[in-house]
Amino acid sequence: MAAASAAAASTVSAISNHVAAGNLFAAIDALPACSGSFLLPASLYASLLRLVTSRRSLAAARRVASHLACSSSSSPSTSSPSIPTFLFNRSIESLAACGSLADARELFDAMPRRDGGSWNAIISAASRAGNPEEALSLFSDMNSVGIRPKDVTLSSVLACCAECLDLHGAQQLHGHIAKRDFQSNVILSTALVDVYGKCLLLADARRAFDDILQPSDISWNVIIRRYLLAGMGDMAAHMFFRMIWAGVRPLVFTVTHAILACRDNYALKEGRCIHTFLLRHGYEHHVHVRSSIVDMYAKCGDIDAAQRLFNLAPMKDVVMSTSVVSGLAACGRIADAKRVFDGMEQHNLVSWNAMLTGYVRSMDLAGALDLFQQMRQETKELDAVTLGSVLNACTGLLDLGKGEELHAFAFKCGLFSYPFLMNALVRMYSKCGCLRSAEQLLLFEMGSERDSYSWNSLIAGYERHSMSEAALHALREMQSEAKPSQSTFSSALAACANIFLLKHGKQIHAYIIRNGYEIDDILQSALVDMYSKCGLFDYSTRVFESGLSQDVILWNSMIFGCAYNSKGDYGLELFDEMRKQGIVPDSVTFLGALVSCICEGHVGLGRSYFTLMTDEYSIVPHMEHYECMIELLGKHGYMVELEDFVDHMPFEPTAAMWLRIFDCCREYGNKKLGERAAQRINDSKPLTPVRFIESAPDYECSDSDDVEHLPYC
DNA sequence: CTAGGGTTAG
Numbered sequence: 167m168a169a170a171s172a173a174a175a176s177t178v179s180a181i182s183n184h185v186a187a188g189n190l191f192a193a194i195d196a197l198p199a200c201s202g203s204f205l206l207p208a209s210l211y212a213s214l215l216r217l218v219t220s221r222r223s224l225a226a227a228r229r230v231a232s233h234l235a236c237s238s239s240s241s242p243s244t245s246s247p248s249i250p251t252f253l254f255n256r257s258i259e260s261l262a263a264c265g266s267l268a269d270a271r272e273l274f275d276a277m278p279r280r281d282g283g284s285w286n287a288i289i290s291a292a293s294r295a296g297n298p299e300e301a302l303s304l305f306s307d308m309n310s311v312g313i314r315p316k317d318v319t320l321s322s323v324l325a326c327c328a329e330c331l332d333l334h335g336a337q338q339l340h341g342h343i344a345k346r347d348f349q350s351n352v353i354l355s356t357a358l359v360d361v362y363g364k365c366l367l368l369a370d371a372r373r374a375f376d377d378i379l380q381p382s383d384i385s386w387n388v389i390i391r392r393y394l395l396a397g398m399g400d401m402a403a404h405m406f407f408r409m410i411w412a413g414v415r416p417l418v419f420t421v422t423h424a425i426l427a428c429r430d431n432y433a434l435k436e437g438r439c440i441h442t443f444l445l446r447h448g449y450e451h452h453v454h455v456r457s458s459i460v461d462m463y464a465k466c467g468d469i470d471a472a473q474r475l476f477n478l479a480p481m482k483d484v485v486m487s488t489s490v491v492s493g494l495a496a497c498g499r500i501a502d503a504k505r506v507f508d509g510m511e512q513h514n515l516v517s518w519n520a521m522l523t524g525y526v527r528s529m530d531l532a533g534a535l536d537l538f539q540q541m542r543q544e545t546k547e548l549d550a551v552t553l554g555s556v557l558n559a560c561t562g563l564l565d566l567g568k569g570e571e572l573h574a575f576a577f578k579c580g581l582f583s584y585p586f587l588m589n590a591l592v593r594m595y596s597k598c599g600c601l602r603s604a605e606q607l608l609l610f611e612m613g614s615e616r617d618s619y620s621w622n623s624l625i626a627g628y629e630r631h632s633m634s635e636a637a638l639h640a641l642r643e644m645q646s647e648a649k650p651s652q653s654t655f656s657s658a659l660a661a662c663a664n665i666f667l668l669k670h671g672k673q674i675h676a677y678i679i680r681n682g683y684e685i686d687d688i689l690q691s692a693l694v695d696m697y698s699k700c701g702l703f704d705y706s707t708r709v710f711e712s713g714l715s716q717d718v719i720l721w722n723s724m725i726f727g728c729a730y731n732s733k734g735d736y737g738l739e740l741f742d743e744m745r746k747q748g749i750v751p752d753s754v755t756f757l758g759a760l761v762s763c764i765c766e767g768h769v770g771l772g773r774s775y776f777t778l779m780t781d782e783y784s785i786v787p788h789m790e791h792y793e794c795m796i797e798l799l800g801k802h803g804y805m806v807e808l809e810d811f812v813d814h815m816p817f818e819p820t821a822a823m824w825l826r827i828f829d830c831c832r833e834y835g836n837k838k839l840g841e842r843a844a845q846r847i848n849d850s851k852p853l854t855p856v857r858f859i860e861s862a863p864d865y866e867c868s869d870s871d872d873v874e875h876l877p878y879c
Numbered sequence: 880c881t882a883g884g885g886t887t888a889g
Binding site: 255256259283286287290316317318319320321322324325351352353354355356357358359360382383384385386387388391417418419420422423425426453454455456457458459460461464483484485486487488489490491492514515516517518519520521522523524549551552555 | 880881882883884885886887888889
């Protein structure tokens, strides 16, 4: 007996030496065989388990666990002391920390007795293993065996509710906590703030926060982060200032959240204020803080401040440089952006993408394609954002061929199914007039992924490419699954205008009003255009006058509306009026003015506008302007001037122009010019026939629509 | 002595 106890003593000291020296496996190997003859002191098991956990060794954790389980089952409960439950609890924690929830659960199920700590260990193990449902179900088992949860367990369970967005469960726990005088526990109260915040009940989160007697730095961090993630940047910043006011030193995370909040809200003033605070309190050397400040300045439009900080920074990492690149690109300084980009030590996917989208945003589409080329040579990496940007460049360039290539490429890369990319493809095909492909994608390949953006692209594409009936059909389809937007209606109204569907146009107008959409400049223009093309001049003037606007497109629509309805002089009055109001006319305005001059026979005035356009406004005349001048001069018999005009055009008149010139020469007699025109017409190919217009579908309409007496906003 | 928060750029 003495020999046995001496052997036991030497085993204990060997193990404890191994543990102290950190020799984990030597300690494990020295564990006595499972005979039940003697047990190590509990404190030694505890420190062994601490070592196991710190090494994250699942093998070691299993050896200790099986040793405990075996010793417990073979020890006669009466003679030798049994293994304390808390050691099993530590062992469960150890197994879980080493990555095996299954082993932890097995030990939990097998252990002889369980106390509150056992339940807590297994619940937090499940929670940490990313298995909140299991943790919640264990919690409910715990309640049904009659064990009262402690504050520690409650906070684990609250975290699980947050994970599962189980608001109902969280509310029940809240009630429970309130009844049990746990308010003074900061950790628990903070978990409560977090769960409400995560469920987006920010008012409840705030109430829970205000109930905390002494909010910790983490409590402040939670409320600030939750406001930020809920899109309430103003409240996030507000709470940050209150935190400082309360004398709590912000964590670095909290600081970056506050700066992000300012960035998201374009709150430059508050951002500067926080920046000053950070300089005074020694945060500015932190790399994340520094990057987020630079980004804040760049996003809030103070690009000079961003660049100044960037230039002063001793370490210019990829993140900070990328912020500066995108900031410069966003304010149109694409060349400066490229310079910073080229000066970067290394590029990654995000920085390449920033430069790419910069080109696209600055409308330097060729530049975007060139950069993509360069990117392909320097890296294999690319993702949906990359392809989406390049695709947007193709869309802008109306380069269907390259767009199709990218489509195939995206398919090959397996990036095809990103909704963002699919929408870019629908947009590309729609803009390029390949409506069949757009339709194919949207109807058969996007499935439930399609949204109002996809539909809007398709509808706008149909409208732009003279498939107005199809546009209205698509609108009806869209309504069964997505909410139309102002942009949808502007395309649909344009479709009605194209084929003079007054009834449908009115129905859409009524729908817009009935559903409370705001009539913005674009919609207002679309309505003016639709009514005037459909011949309801009164309606278009009423829509025009219903909202005063400085929008040049709206004025253009109204001026054209006058011309369609033979009110050229009124159109010219509007032309003068808009210039008086300081609205700068564009090429379309001048086209409208010329059309008005044609219908009213103001030949001299028309000619003076044509000069005014180039001389005063530096607008290069388009094909349509030349067509107008030919019509203006020809229609009213100014044959000498017409011939002179044709001779001075910077390009050869088109076949259609010659046809018109020929007609005018026949009417007013200009043999020389007429023969020239005839010659040109005979050289050219025959014109394509006019398309036959089919009937359009009925737009969804309720009986309450009084189409004759529309209310105006 | 177990529990709460969490890392900037497209």
